[in-house]
Amino acid sequence: MIRHLGGLSNRLAMFSMLRPGSVKMDTPSLGELDARFFQTMQKIGEIRMDEDAHLEQSVTRASHDSQMASALLLGSGLAAACLLIALLHRNARITKSLREALHTADVNRKKYQRLFQLNPLPIWIVDDASTRLVAVNDMAAKAMGYRASDMLELRLADLRTDETALLGTSLARSRAQDGGTAIWEHRTKSGELRSMNVFQLQTAFDGRSATLCVMEDVTTQLAAQAELRHRAEYDALTGLSNRKHFDERITLELQEARRTGKTLAVIFLDLDNFKEVNDSLGHRVGDALLAHIARRIEHVVGESGTVARYGGDEFMFVSNGATPLLVPLLDSLLAAMTEPVQVSGHELFIEASIGISIYPVDGGDADTLVRNADAAMYLAKQNGRNQYQFYRPELSEAATSRLRVSTRLRQAFRNGALSVLYQPQFDMASGEMIGAEALLRWTDAELGSVSPAVFIPIAEETGLIRGIGAWVLREACHEAARWNLQRTRQIRVSVNVSPLQLEHGDLIGQVRQALRDSGLPPELLELEVTEGALMHSPELAARTLACLREMGVRIAIDDFGTGYSSLGYLKRFRVDRLKIDREFVREIGQDAETEAITLAVIAVAKALNFELIAEGVETSGHRDFLLQNGCTQAQGFLYSRAVSAGTIADIAANGAARAATPPA
Incomplete structure (x- = not known):
């Protein structure tokens, strides 16, 4: 309709140009154009009205959609906000956990420093497969005389002198006994031997089986214990076995004699007139004399017997009881006793009375043999001293009577x-x-x-x-x-x-x-x-x-x-x-x-x-x-x-x- 109206209008315009003044108010073409124009405008109005109605429906529908979208967006925003809040809360918890974990790690690191690196006891970790040291604390390095880095190049055998402990068990058994302790001897870099009491604990290091060793240096304690044992078993003045140790030795000797069937001689030696020397010249001279006599007896007896200081000026030893061996030994002992002794500027002459009892003839146990040798020694004193006497049964009768x-x-x-x-x-x-x-x-x-x-x-x-x-x-x-x-x-x-x-x-x-x-x-x-x-x-x-x-x-x-x-x-x-x-x-x-x-x-x-x-x-x-x-x-x-x-x-x-x- 509009194109038709446009064409009519164009023709009327061309006709007017060609024929100026030919177009008048009553020109039919102008009326038709006017009618067409009004038809077109009416049609446009109808269309507009239809479009406005449609537009209103569209706007209403769009408004509804917009409200729906807004509601959805609002809901989504709230959900997103809640999600964000939840995420922030979770992140806060994670952050707190991370901080706590970092704090715990820091505490553990400090504990590790205190318990391992700064521990006053030597500690090292040994790889079980290679026996190589994989971790060493400062005290262990100091105790062994190495730098820590140098010790990590060592194996356990480079430090321990033996796989068998001084006190405890072997290395293999100690590994099987988790948490066990034993004492091993270790050699320092300078070659000094140190006894270490080692507490061992199975652990893992870098994913491999390992043994944690916590050590305590007990060298001084063991030396003190050894000194106490020595004092308990040996005489401080002469260095000979004391009575307690001798009684233990004679018991062992008797057990061996019963097994082999050999004879034993228990010999009791007492110095004659020693008390007069001790009292007249003083205890220092007397002690020096005893020490000298002890060396002299040891020299005569040699490897043939165990010599002990049994009392003040009493000595005992056990020897082979066979007469061909025993009598020359006793003669040599008496001869040695009569030799003068030079002590602190004094020339002293000392003699001895000796009593002998023979196993198994004169007794089957240590107490009986010692008692009978003592009785024989008293007989030697009664008969003039500076001699030896063998035990006789009548001596026991006299002892029983006493x-x-x-x-x-x-x-x-x-x-x-x-x-x-x-x-x-x-x-x-x-x-x-x-x-x-x-x-x-x-x-x-x-x-x-x-x-x-x-x-x-x-x-x-x-x-x-x-x-x-x-x-x-x-x-x-x-x-x-x-x-x-x-x-x-x-x-x-x-x-x-x-x-x-x-x-x-x-x-x-x-x-x-x-x-x-x-x-x-x-x-x-x-x-x-x-x-x-x-x-x-x-x-x-x-x-x-x-x-x-x-x-x-x-x-x-x-x-x-x-x-x-x-x-x-x-x-x-x-x-x-x-x-x-x-x-x-x-x-x-x-x-x-x-x-x-x-x-x-x-x-x-x-x-x-x-x-x-x-x-x-x-x-x-x-x-x-x-x-x-x-x-x-x-x-x-x-x-x-x-x-x-x-x-x-x-x-x-x-x-x-x-x-x-x-x-x-």
């Missing part, structure tokens, strides 16, 4: 079955009693009357003499106090003191207490001490006797001249009286040399202004010789045997010597 006496003596002392008698002492010129010596006596229900010569040495050996001696001291003080209650001329009581009382007992305290309890004046108590007791410990003896004399107690030396008499010791101890031993008195009138000794003792007493008394005066010949040569005091059977305390009081009351009384 044990029986010892047991009965203990029971008698505990039950109050001992008694004290008193032998009067007289002035031979006037016949007046001047004192009495307290003498211990024992009559047993089974053994009968036991001689003091038998039971007193046993009491000294067992130490029982200390208790018995203290009891005799108390008894004697009480009796002497009763004797002197109503006398104008008072009499003394003499009490013997054993070496054990002088050395190990509280003798001063015992004397002070006995005097206090009895009321006896100190000057009426005389303590008799043998030369041997003084020589045991001269320093202690000098101090003790000085204290007693300050208290007013008198001191006498018993059996003077039978021991190692020394004028220097007499002056040092400042005693009051000397006693001439009965052995010298018995020989008066029979042996000129013994008489000469008696005269010498009398001269010493006069020179040093000591009182003098002779014991064992039994004949008028004894009495006359002593009186003629200046000894006026005596005791013995010529005047009286030992009597009861009551009889002493009677004699004192009579004021004159009595004839001998029956034996007590």
Whole structure:
């Protein structure tokens, strides 16, 4: 329609141009054009209206779609926002976890540094397959003397001297026993050996099986333990085995002898007169002498026996018991003992008494063999010393008898079955009693009357003499106090003191207490001490006797001249009286040399202004010789045997010597 309207309009325009003024208001073509124009406009209006209606529908539909899209977009935005928030929250958690993981890793790293790298104990990790060190801490490098980097080039065998542990188990077994410990010896870079207590733990390193080793240097501890074991088994002075170690060795030797059927000799050696050397020259010289003698014995015995220091100056060893081998060994040992010894500027001569027991003849166990060898050694001493004696069965009988006496003596002392008698002492010129010596006596229900010569040495050996001696001291003080209650001329009581009382007992305290309890004046108590007791410990003896004399107690030396008499010791101890031993008195009138000794003792007493008394005066010949040569005091059977305390009081009351009384 529009094209038609356009064509009509073009033709009308062309016609008007060709024929100006030909077109008028009533021109039909113009009317048609106008009609067509209005038709076209109407049609356009209709179309427009249709399009507007359609557009309205489209807009409505688009608006609805837009609302839907907006709702969808809003929902999507909310979902995206929630998702974003969730993602942010998750990221925050992840970040926190990462931070915690980093912190944990940092803590673990520091722990690793402390527990491994900075650990005060040496630690390394060993690859199980190659045994190469794959990790080493600073302390391990320091302990082994390497740089850590250099140790990573080493294998375990380069450091451990052996696959078998000193204490523990083998390397292979220790790996199987996770968490086990063992001590291995390791060699440092400088070659020094170090003992390390190793704790091992199976682990993994870089994905491979490995062993973590935590170590502690126990070299010093093991050395200290070894020293303690050595001290427990060896004598510190001589370096020989001690008694404990020897007893263990002899047990092993006996087990071997039973298995092989061979004989063994148990040899007990005791030095003669060693105590005199020790006491006179001091313990340092004595110790040096013992060490020298130990080397000498070892040299003689050699590889044929185990030598031990069994006691103070006692040595023991085990050797082959076959006589052709044993006798030459014993002869060589005696010959070696007699050689002079140079010690600290002193030339010393020492001898030995040796006792031997043979397995299996003289015993089947260590205790019996040692006991029998000891008995044989005492027999050697009794027979003159510097010799050896083999065990004989009768020696055991004597030992059994000594044990029986010892047991009965203990029971008698505990039950109050001992008694004290008193032998009067007289002035031979006037016949007046001047004192009495307290003498211990024992009559047993089974053994009968036991001689003091038998039971007193046993009491000294067992130490029982200390208790018995203290009891005799108390008894004697009480009796002497009763004797002197109503006398104008008072009499003394003499009490013997054993070496054990002088050395190990509280003798001063015992004397002070006995005097206090009895009321006896100190000057009426005389303590008799043998030369041997003084020589045991001269320093202690000098101090003790000085204290007693300050208290007013008198001191006498018993059996003077039978021991190692020394004028220097007499002056040092400042005693009051000397006693001439009965052995010298018995020989008066029979042996000129013994008489000469008696005269010498009398001269010493006069020179040093000591009182003098002779014991064992039994004949008028004894009495006359002593009186003629200046000894006026005596005791013995010529005047009286030992009597009861009551009889002493009677004699004192009579004021004159009595004839001998029956034996007590």
